[in-house]
Amino acid sequence: MLRVLDLRVRADKKTIIKNANFKVPKGEIHALLGPNGSGKSTLLNAIMGKEFDISGRVFLNDKDITNMPTHERAKHGMFMSFQNPIEIDGVSNMALIKEAKKNLGKETTVRDIINTYNEFSNKFGLGEGWYKRKVNYNASGGEKKKNEIMQMFHLKPTCVLLDEIDSGLDIDAINSIGASLREYLTSDKSALIISHNFKLYDFLNVTKVHIIKDGVLRTHEKRMLKKIQKQGYNVL
Numbered sequence: 001m002l003r004v005l006d007l008r009v010r011a012d013k014k015t016i017i018k019n020a021n022f023k024v025p026k027g028e029i030h031a032l033l034g035p036n037g038s039g040k041s042t043l044l045n046a047i048m049g050k051e052f053d054i055s056g057r058v059f060l061n062d063k064d065i066t067n068m069p070t071h072e073r074a075k076h077g078m079f080m081s082f083q084n085p086i087e088i089d090g091v092s093n094m095a096l097i098k099e100a101k102k103n104l105g106k107e108t109t110v111r112d113i114i115n116t117y118n119e120f121s122n123k124f125g126l127g128e129g130w131y132k133r134k135v136n137y138n139a140s141g142g143e144k145k146k147n148e149i150m151q152m153f154h155l156k157p158t159c160v161l162l163d164e165i166d167s168g169l170d171i172d173a174i175n176s177i178g179a180s181l182r183e184y185l186t187s188d189k190s191a192l193i194i195s196h197n198f199k200l201y202d203f204l205n206v207t208k209v210h211i212i213k214d215g216v217l218r219t220h221e222k223r224m225l226k227k228i229q230k231q232g233y234n235v236l
Helices: 040-048 070-075 093-103 110-123 141-155 171-184 198-204 224-235
Strands: 002-011 014-024 029-033 053-060 078-081 088-092 159-163 190-194 208-213 216-221
Touching (some): 002 040, 014 040, 014 208, 029 040, 040 053, 040 190, 078 141, 088 093, 093 141, 110 171, 141 171, 171 198, 190 198, 208 224
Parallel strands (some): 014 216, 029 190, 029 208, 078 159, 159 190
16 A cells, blocks of 8 residues: 655755645555646656655555665565656667566566567557567657556556556557556555546546645545546636
8 A cells, every 4th residue: 555644845946745645555546637737747756766855754555665765665566657758778678677577576587578578569559579679769659658568567566656658649559558457456456647538547447536736635536537527627
């Protein structure tokens, strides 16, 4: 379970998140919404351990991880997909996954990595051999997002943070990735997802909605999604 307590985040001498208190229990998928520039990505990055000026606490499965570096959070089961995944020239997807699993203490074989890549790259319309490609190098925005999700399936995190995972994807890709996410996010996992696609939230059956506005985070029931769809954030 992810729990955030009295979290304040400052970046570039500006307070981005004034107050955040919420939890994402195991077995639940929560939506994170807010106007453009409200601090959604900043909040996810702070939870994942990016070095901001913060106060407050972050807990994962009742363990205080507030001062834990990002790689240690990953070892405890956290994973984050980025809004703008970076390209890594000279490093193959195979090498990245192999090293990541080694650092996480998870046993694997080259054949396991190839099989998983082929399974999901075919499912997501990328074709075989994707494991040979350099990480996100010369890939489209949609291909980068698909590659991030494939990394998640390799690493098998229990606490998932997704930042606009659907951007750059066509409707077929959204459906296939949504179905794979819904299958993956079982009762032993928790997820916090940023998206502007309300159909994706419906597809994943989110249970709570966290909205950041003017630096303050408030939690609402799922029905708030429909109100925002119709009236925008002025409904708050």
